[in-house]
Every structure is written in C-alpha cells, then in structure tokens.
Amino acid sequence: MKRLTDTEREAGLATLPAWAYSPERGGCISRKLVFADFAQAFAFMTQVALHAEKSDHHPEWFNVYNRVNITLTTHDAEGLSQRDLAMAKIIDALYLPFTALKQV
Numbered sequence: 315m316k317r318l319t320d321t322e323r324e325a326g327l328a329t330l331p332a333w334a335y336s337p338e339r340g341g342c343i344s345r346k347l348v349f350a351d352f353a354q355a356f357a358f359m360t361q362v363a364l365h366a367e368k369s370d371h372h373p374e375w376f377n378v379y380n381r382v383n384i385t386l387t388t389h390d391a392e393g394l395s396q397r398d399l400a401m402a403k404i405i406d407a408l409y410l411p412f413t414a415l416k417q418v
C-alpha cells in the first residue's frame with residue numbers, strides 16, 4: 315500500500331472534516347467520538363471491529379466509558395494511505411446513528 319502524496323492527503327482530508335491530521339509516525343489521522351454511555355460506545359466499537367477484521371485494517375483506539383479516540387495509519391506505508399481514508403469514511407458512517415442517541 316502506497317503512502318499518500320501531500321496533494322492526495324489534502325484532497326482526502328477535505329472530505330473528512332472531523333478528522334485531524336498529525337505528521338507523527340509518518341502521518342496519521344485521529345478523531346474523538348462521544349456516546350450516550352459505555353454500552354453505545356462498545357456497540358459502535360464492535361461494528362468497527364467487524365469491519366476492521368474483514369478489511370484487515372485495524373484502528374488504534376482508546377476507550378473510557380462513553381469516549382472513543384481513534385487513530386488510523388498504515389504500517390506498511392509508514393504513514394497515511396488510501397486504506398486509512400476508506401476506514402475513516404466507514405467510521406463516520408457507523409458513528410452517525412449513535413449521534414442521534416446521545417443524551418445532551
């Protein structure tokens with residue numbers, strides 16, 4: 315898997331406004347998500363995990379109660395690849411139904 319060029323990365327990130335780019339570890343993107351409670355957070359993580367296993371691309375993540383912080387990078391590419399952008403899109407889509415359930 316090829317690492318994205320600066321132009322490819324900028325074009326890709328323009329379609330992922332919730333994700334922040336960091337040059338750490340050759341390049342990665344992260345997003346922080348909030349849920350109504352732990353059950354909702356873990357239900358979401360289960361859906362992401364099933365997709366990650368199917369596509370052999372796995373998130374680095376941190377969960378405490380209703381918060382999930384996710385980082386995506388591609389080891390083979392030593393930075394950001396198309397696979398990270400594809401995974402970020404899926405994560406955004408899977409998160410959407412949970413935002414409606416969030417208690418404010």
Ligand SMILES: C[C@H](O)[C@H](O)[C@H]1CNC2=NC(N)=NC(=O)C2=N1
Pocket residue numbers: 370371372373374386387388389390391
């Ligand atoms: C051997 C296996 O295919 C690789 O280690 C896969 C597994 N999951 C992965 N996940 C992520 N995020 N980046 C990778 O480069 C990666 N590589």
